[in-house]
Amino acid sequence: xxxxxxxxxxxxxxxxxxxxxxxxxxxxxxxxxxxxxxxxxxxxxxxxxxxxxxxxxxxxxxxxxxxxxxxxxxxxxxxxxxxxxxxxxxxxxxxxxxxxxxxxxxxxxxxxxxxxxxxxxxxxxxxxxxxxxxxxxxxxxxxxxxxxxxxxxxxxxxxxxxxxxxxxxxxxxxxxxxxxxxxxxxxxxxxxxxxxxxxxxxxxxxxxxxxxxxxxxxxxxxxxxxxxxxxxxxxxxxxxxxxxxxxxxx
Amino acid sequence: xxxxxxxxxxxxxxxxxxxxxxxxxxxxxxxxxxxxxxxxxxxxxxxxxxxxxxxxxxxxxxxxxxxxxxxxxxxxxxxxxxxxxxxxxxxxxxxxxxxxxxxxxxxxxxxxxxxxxxxxxxxxxxxxxxxxxxxxxxxxxxxxxxxxxxxxxxxxxxxxxxxxxxxxxxxxxxxxxxxxxxxxxxxxxxxxxxxxxxxxxxxxxxxxxxxxxxxxxxxxxxxxxxxxxxxxxxxxxxxxxxxxxxxxxxxxxxxxxxxxxxxxxxxxxxxxxxxxxxxxxxxxx
Numbered sequence: 001x002x003x004x005x006x007x008x009x010x011x012x013x014x015x016x017x018x019x020x021x022x023x024x025x026x027x028x029x030x031x032x033x034x035x036x037x038x039x040x041x042x043x044x045x046x047x048x049x050x051x052x053x054x055x056x057x058x059x060x061x062x063x064x065x066x067x068x069x070x071x072x073x074x075x076x077x078x079x080x081x082x083x084x085x086x087x088x089x090x091x092x093x094x095x096x097x098x099x100x101x102x103x104x105x106x107x108x109x110x111x112x113x114x115x116x117x118x119x120x121x122x123x124x125x126x127x128x129x130x131x132x133x134x135x136x137x138x139x140x141x142x143x144x145x146x147x148x149x150x151x152x153x154x155x156x157x158x159x160x161x162x163x164x165x166x167x168x169x170x171x172x173x174x175x176x177x178x179x180x181x182x183x184x185x186x187x188x189x190x191x192x193x194x195x196x197x198x199x200x201x202x203x204x205x206x207x208x209x210x211x212x213x214x215x216x217x218x219x220x221x222x223x224x225x226x227x228x229x230x231x232x233x234x235x236x237x238x239x240x241x242x243x244x245x246x247x248x249x250x
Numbered sequence: 251x252x253x254x255x256x257x258x259x260x261x262x263x264x265x266x267x268x269x270x271x272x273x274x275x276x277x278x279x280x281x282x283x284x285x286x287x288x289x290x291x292x293x294x295x296x297x298x299x300x301x302x303x304x305x306x307x308x309x310x311x312x313x314x315x316x317x318x319x320x321x322x323x324x325x326x327x328x329x330x331x332x333x334x335x336x337x338x339x340x341x342x343x344x345x346x347x348x349x350x351x352x353x354x355x356x357x358x359x360x361x362x363x364x365x366x367x368x369x370x371x372x373x374x375x376x377x378x379x380x381x382x383x384x385x386x387x388x389x390x391x392x393x394x395x396x397x398x399x400x401x402x403x404x405x406x407x408x409x410x411x412x413x414x415x416x417x418x419x420x421x422x423x424x425x426x427x428x429x430x431x432x433x434x435x436x437x438x439x440x441x442x443x444x445x446x447x448x449x450x451x452x453x454x455x456x457x458x459x460x461x462x463x464x465x466x467x468x469x470x471x472x473x474x475x476x477x478x479x480x481x482x483x484x485x486x487x488x489x490x491x492x493x494x495x496x497x498x499x500x501x502x503x504x505x506x507x508x509x510x511x512x513x514x515x516x517x518x519x520x521x522x523x524x525x526x527x528x529x530x531x532x533x534x535x
Contacts, residue, residue: 021407
């Protein structure tokens, strides 16, 4: 084993003995001094997870988060020095923890927090003038592709994750039961989750695949008969989420 | 595309601070003696949003130093090409006044361990680190500064002193050095050597930047002091004294105050910057 493999081995494993060949510089074995590194690694990565998942942390409590974060970071340490990307596997990990089975919404809340974090770091984009959409003749609008901002995220949950997130971090009303579809939007620099109206999920996911406005309306109508795109379009427009409209001729 | 409206693109011989997003407004409105900032490169590797917007605004009012914490230059494995490419992209966009990294490693296999881990000082590690520095300088098209680490333990395998190791790196790779005075004090206390001797042996001509920061005091199982380089407290008095010693030898240099954990309100950080300013001004008189 290489010297660094030996040193690295114990950093993520509390039962692993300290490597040999280390001293305190004054002739004694390094002893607990190795634990400084072990502690730095564990604590800093656990903090990165707690910072990245503030709603989950609030929901389960800081001490529980610390314990769960340690389990996760030991099994799945980051694979990149860009810690803004760390935690992609955390929702799945939460779903695998038996003790969390009374809180089945936690993995989806974690997914929402990942989408918010991605939105925070996403590329900037200029929105279209809202009048542009209204000015298009219907037949052109139906055939047009609607380009959405890179910050956009969309989630479908069997739980009211928008309300849970809002209640937990922003003092919103107590969440009820039932599923919620959530859109993550970023007007300016602060991402925000908003609840999608019925059919909105199909509408937006279809737009995101590059299909036309008409096809997106058809998909939404199929998912939710009587779908009317106005509410969803208003959400997108008021949050600067529509960045371009491509006519069929272009 | 480089922005030609940037202020003079070198680090001034004046106080700087490690930039925190929450200090943005205060820093712009009441910089006090602060004339430049340093950012951790890995926090600015997204595609947009507030981090890059703040950086765009900052670089138009003061020089920015880019400080990497994740390149793992002391690592046994080859440098992470994808990470080096991200760094190059950021460096090209920002055109920082300086780029620096650490004499340490942080990645093993594919795991990023998020700490500055130590290495033994041997001819083999010297050759490897020199090679890595060379690669970084080639990729970025500029000279880099390498920072001396904080040490909590020593390797039996080391046959070179840290100052010998750094001097030889300067010679072989042509890099400059970032002298972290708090790290010198922390390592000297932890390993039982004289910080003054260390400074006397340090290749001071090659120091392009100085760091100061706070540490926490603990003890090992024998009751010996064990200082932790926490960046979570004001700069300690003995570190200020050591800074004076260093500046007396180097002359004025850019001095950065680092505070990364339990970050205080701006006036508290600005106080340490003011004290650094006084240390620099004392040289002139």
